[in-house]
Amino acid sequence: MKISTFDANEIIVSPSILAADFANLAQEVKGAYDANAKFLHLDVMDGHFVPNISFGPSVIAKLRPCSEAFFDAHLMISHPQEYIQSFHEAGCDHITFHVESDCNIQEVIDQIHSYGMSAGLTLKPGTDIDSIIPYLDKIQMVLIMTVEPGFGGQSFMHEMMGKVSTIREHANKVNPSLHIEVDGGINKETSKIVRAAGANILVAGTAFFRHPQGMQEAQKELTS
Numbered sequence: 001m002k003i004s005t006f007d008a009n010e011i012i013v014s015p016s017i018l019a020a021d022f023a024n025l026a027q028e029v030k031g032a033y034d035a036n037a038k039f040l041h042l043d044v045m046d047g048h049f050v051p052n053i054s055f056g057p058s059v060i061a062k063l064r065p066c067s068e069a070f071f072d073a074h075l076m077i078s079h080p081q082e083y084i085q086s087f088h089e090a091g092c093d094h095i096t097f098h099v100e101s102d103c104n105i106q107e108v109i110d111q112i113h114s115y116g117m118s119a120g121l122t123l124k125p126g127t128d129i130d131s132i133i134p135y136l137d138k139i140q141m142v143l144i145m146t147v148e149p150g151f152g153g154q155s156f157m158h159e160m161m162g163k164v165s166t167i168r169e170h171a172n173k174v175n176p177s178l179h180i181e182v183d184g185g186i187n188k189e190t191s192k193i194v195r196a197a198g199a200n201i202l203v204a205g206t207a208f209f210r211h212p213q214g215m216q217e218a219q220k221e222l223t224s
């Protein structure tokens with residue numbers, strides 16, 4: 001699937017499987033799509049770029065037949081350039097990587113595009129958005145981290161909203177179809193704040209997979 005299928009004004013929920021029940025991953029992923037979440041957020045961690053290890057392409061490949069969702073990979077790895085082909089073969093539709101990773105940013109963007117996937121750039125809360133501005137017309141998504149990458153279940157950092165509105169202002173001039181995703185601590189309340197700031201793709205792990213009333217209710221709360 002192509003990201004151009006989705007409009008940058010459309011509010012999209014991207015459930016992060018980091019908060020799903022890993023012993024029942026196939027059911028969780030099917031449930032998320034049945035609940036009308038059009039994306040699936042895949043947090044890949046290498047234990048080096050961030051102090052946690054999650055999963056890699058082999059798990060993603062097993063999940064691919066379980067869902068028709070847009071597979072939205074978030075690579076928290078030091079050397080993304082070495083794994084782009086593997087994530088493409090696993091069935092990812094999109095890859096977001098960090099500006100802080102050890103690579104040539106433009107070369108990795110080109111590599112992702114060469115496999116027909118869309119490309120996104122993201123940054124840690126302490127990194128200045130000047131590192132992303134020069135690439136806004138070359139990518140399809142900016143992901144603003146609203147927690148320190150590495151773990152689910154953390155509290156939303158309100159002070160990141162300035163980054164969202166600044167990116168939206170710049171994008172209106174150079175790339176109006178740019179999607180802005182936010183990730184970390186997104187729930188019923190914070191979803192309203194990020195949407196007001198200009199984000200349209202909402203990653204939700206805990207608030208989606210661990211919602212006491214289930215995923216359908218989570219989807220409703222995050223989009224209403």
Ligand SMILES: O=C(CO)[C@@H](O)[C@H](O)COP(=O)(O)O
Nearest residue numbers: 149150152153184185205206
């Ligand atoms: O990238 C990350 C964490 O590094 C996220 O995608 C989290 O998995 C989001 O989890 P919640 O904050 O929604 O529980």
Ligand SMILES: [Fe+2]
Nearest residue numbers: 043074183203
């Ligand atoms: Fe993420």
